[in-house]
Amino acid sequence: MGPSYTLHRWPVPYHGSVGNPFGPALARAFYERPTIDVARGLLGKVLVHGPAAGIIVETEAYLGGDDLAAHSSRGVTGRTRVIFGPPGHAYVYFIYGMYECLNLVAEPDGKPGCVLIRALEPVAGIELMRQRRAAARKPQDLANGPGKLTLAMAITRAHNGADVTRGALTVREPRERRAIEIAVTPRVGITQCADWPLRFFIRGNRFVSPAKPVLT
């Protein structure tokens, strides 16, 4: 029988044009900037992995220095090595025994800083995402959380260290630019530096995560 949701509630899948339906991949210089600038700048860009793609609608900045919520605050380890490396690479880590989260490394080589991708607005490969996210009952539930979006996009720890300026996993300019308003709140699910305003999302977008910290 059919799925438990009704098909008409889903948007028509976006098939794109022949060839690459999006703009060029962001260059390394985009990432080689202060982490907060990168976190804000990624909003509205398009994360692409093979046939699946989504507009980045929510991010969080994890800084170097005294940001104790950042994995890099404990120094270079086997896990955090990538965060200290060159910008424009993926840092993917395993969390809560079940999920994986995608970050993009910022700052010049040698300086820590990364951006957690927290939510996507699916724009291509939506049928594929539905298959990968059987628990999602509505389109906005496909990728509205850091663990959900890695499932929907089939991003795993195998992508840790991958160069996102080229290859199968990239971040690209959108086909058309849209004006957006950026909302800022504290980050979700942390205890250290819990009041730092480092979560950014597109105000009014229905695909942001359901987490609702106090607006600042």
Next chain:
DNA sequence: GGTAGGATGGGCT
């Protein structure tokens, strides 16, 4: 509409 509780395993002290 809402929330409490459990699943599940790697990283690090």
Next chain:
DNA sequence: GCCCATCCTACCC
């Protein structure tokens, strides 16, 4: 042994 940058289900309005 404790800590998680989470998600889903069940259950209750």
